[in-house]
Amino acid sequence: MNESTFLTALRSLPLHAGARGLADDTALLGDLVLTKDLLVEGIHFLATDPAADVAWKLVAVNLSDLAAKGAVPIGILLGYPLAGDDAWDRGFLAGLREGCEAFACPILGGDTVTANGARTLSLTAIGRATAPPARSGARPGDALWVTGTIGDAAAGLAIAIGGQGPPELLAAYRRPQPRLAEGQALAPHASAMMDVSDGLLIDAARMAQASGCAVTIDLAPIPLSPAYAAHAGTHREARIAAATGGDDYELLFALPPDATSPVQATRVGSFAQGAGLSLTDAGEAVTLPPRIGYQHG
Amino acid sequence: MNESTFLTALRSLPLHAGARGLADDTALLGDLVLTKDLLVEGIHFLATDPAADVAWKLVAVNLSDLAAKGAVPIGILLGYPLAGDDAWDRGFLAGLREGCEAFACPILGGDTVTANGARTLSLTAIGRATAPPARSGARPGDALWVTGTIGDAAAGLAIAIGGQGPPELLAAYRRPQPRLAEGQALAPHASAMMDVSDGLLIDAARMAQASGCAVTIDLAPIPLSPAYAAHAGTHREARIAAATGGDDYELLFALPPDATSPVQATRVGSFAQGAGLSLTDAGEAVTLPPRIGYQHG
Numbered sequence: 204m205n206e207s208t209f210l211t212a213l214r215s216l217p218l219h220a221g222a223r224g225l226a227d228d229t230a231l232l233g234d235l236v237l238t239k240d241l242l243v244e245g246i247h248f249l250a251t252d253p254a255a256d257v258a259w260k261l262v263a264v265n266l267s268d269l270a271a272k273g274a275v276p277i278g279i280l281l282g283y284p285l286a287g288d289d290a291w292d293r294g295f296l297a298g299l300r301e302g303c304e305a306f307a308c309p310i311l312g313g314d315t316v317t318a319n320g321a322r323t324l325s326l327t328a329i330g331r332a333t334a335p336p337a338r339s340g341a342r343p344g345d346a347l348w349v350t351g352t353i354g355d356a357a358a359g360l361a362i363a364i365g366g367q368g369p370p371e372l373l374a375a376y377r378r379p380q381p382r383l384a385e386g387q388a389l390a391p392h393a394s395a396m397m398d399v400s401d402g403l404l405i406d407a408a409r410m411a412q413a414s415g416c417a418v419t420i421d422l423a424p425i426p427l428s429p430a431y432a433a434h435a436g437t438h439r440e441a442r443i444a445a446a447t448g449g450d451d452y453e454l455l456f457a458l459p460p461d462a463t464s465p466v467q468a469t470r471v472g473s474f475a476q477g478a479g480l481s482l483t484d485a486g487e488a489v490t491l492p493p494r495i496g497y498q499h500g
Numbered sequence: 501m502n503e504s505t506f507l508t509a510l511r512s513l514p515l516h517a518g519a520r521g522l523a524d525d526t527a528l529l530g531d532l533v534l535t536k537d538l539l540v541e542g543i544h545f546l547a548t549d550p551a552a553d554v555a556w557k558l559v560a561v562n563l564s565d566l567a568a569k570g571a572v573p574i575g576i577l578l579g580y581p582l583a584g585d586d587a588w589d590r591g592f593l594a595g596l597r598e599g600c601e602a603f604a605c606p607i608l609g610g611d612t613v614t615a616n617g618a619r620t621l622s623l624t625a626i627g628r629a630t631a632p633p634a635r636s637g638a639r640p641g642d643a644l645w646v647t648g649t650i651g652d653a654a655a656g657l658a659i660a661i662g663g664q665g666p667p668e669l670l671a672a673y674r675r676p677q678p679r680l681a682e683g684q685a686l687a688p689h690a691s692a693m694m695d696v697s698d699g700l701l702i703d704a705a706r707m708a709q710a711s712g713c714a715v716t717i718d719l720a721p722i723p724l725s726p727a728y729a730a731h732a733g734t735h736r737e738a739r740i741a742a743a744t745g746g747d748d749y750e751l752l753f754a755l756p757p758d759a760t761s762p763v764q765a766t767r768v769g770s771f772a773q774g775a776g777l778s779l780t781d782a783g784e785a786v787t788l789p790p791r792i793g794y795q796h797g
Contacts, residue, residue, distance in 0.1 A: 235529075237626070277529065
């Protein structure tokens with residue numbers, strides 16, 4: 204099965220009301236927000252990535268889900284595979300400490316196991332939120348916004364694999380920054396919010412599908428960093444690469460059409476009645492690329 | 501690093517008060533109890549174990565940690581690796597449904613990833629408890645008790661690997677039963693409680709260490725099932741094998757010396773001032789076996 208068919212099957216099992224039909228990245232339990240994201244060696248990170256960066260990323264990608272609910276982190280539970288490599292374990296613990304300290308998110312517990320082959324790292328993060336926006340709340344007419352810049356991490360992955368490029372892009376891949384403060388500021392205003400983990404296009408399509416809307420994204424305003432622009436260019440192909448690369452961990456959110464974002468962000472599209480994802484470039488219709496983002500399984 | 505050295509290092513990181521120094525299997529957050537247990541293919545289960553049994557076991561071992569706190573399950577978050585094997589996925593989902601229904605524990609959320617080699621399955625279980633006993637509360641003079649029978653699962657593992665033996669023992673290995681009702685009845689009375697996952701001896705030693713006590717276990721009263729007794733015998737070696745085998749998921753608990761257990765259970769030892777684990781057989785001192793249970797890493 205792939206991710207989508209597995210989730211469809213999983214939805215036929217007994218679900219907690221707080222799972223909201225498994226249509227979101229997080230579960231709600233009273234004012235608690237819970238999320239669980241795994242990183243698999245060779246899939247989400249490279250065996251050659253420094254262990255401290257992998258630990259940081261494990262914390263960051265989970266807290267990014269909390270950020271999308273406007274949550275304040277409470278703590279994390281770690282699932283850690285011991286693979287008989289003391290230096291890796293020490294590096295991991297150092298990066299984990301950095302992540303816990305940077306995001307004021309202490310350790311609650313977890314489990315250590317003996318690894319069998321490639322590492323699978325698991326984290327559960329718990330936060331508290333007063334008004335968590337759903338992924339499914341976008342309405343026809345809403346504008347689609349995104350924080351920060353898009354595409355840096357995907358370009359950084361190409362550098363990590365052995366390509367040439369500036370250290371800022373490599374850092375964007377290895378040390379993503381969960382937008383916790385932005386999420387807390389946005390939560391009371393956003394009609395829908397999620398983080399961009401698999402690619403701007405695929406994640407926007409998921410928000411539209413969950414919301415029962417169509418979404419159109421314009422390539423022209425997609426925010427590119429100076430480092431990305433200098434490295435990959437700003438032409439249409441570079442923008443499509445940025446919008447389908449994934450690992451951005453920026454916040455993607457819907458606001459009423461005439462609202463402005465309370466945090467630094469860029470308007471990249473809009474929702475309409477209907478279904479599906481459309482692409483334009485400065486208003487001109489553009490054919491969707493064959494791959495609009497990352498899908499598991 | 502092994503589990504013990506990794507945990508020692510982890511304790512130097514920022515810890516939530518609810519982690520209670522990582523000296524327990526669960527974390528506490530208000531009246532919520534949280535646990536996270538992983539199962540690794542080739543370590544905790546066999547590639548040849550039926551997928552439905554693996555799913556059941558994943559649920560059961562996590563709920564067993566909740567049982568040890570006297571908690572009522574609320575829900576679970578699943579971390580699932582997609583390995584391109586539809587039949588396995590379907591079997592897993594069927595077993596997961598059985599576990600969710602049997603223990604009235606719905607799905608809250610989770611994450612699916614692409615597997616890379618051996619499967620690592622991860623679950624986070626959340627429950628609610630009013631008076632969760634700690635692992636560390638045993639006092640000198642307390643008696644040590646255990647529910648159910650010990651050794652069946654370890655004998656069942658030998659059968660799963662290809663040995664001969666009765667189906668009850670194989671079922672004990674593949675379909676452990678978390679003692680939720682017993683845990684809820686015991687929680688108000690037990691001065692300490694935990695589940696037996698790595699072996700009666702090693703887990704009793706851990707309870708004693710966490711409590712700052714010594715513990716003595718007598719082999720003679722260790723409860724053996726009729727199937728185990730018929731299969732492996734009841735002599736001293738068979739009792740040592742049962743007490744060091746692990747995977748029992750029975751509840752191990754401390755009660756004041758003159759208390760009787762409010763649920764069916766067997767008194768197998770006692771705590772005293774001091775430190776360490778001692779073994780007797782009908783009162784006669786017995787040398788500890790070189791391996792007292794399972795340790796990761």
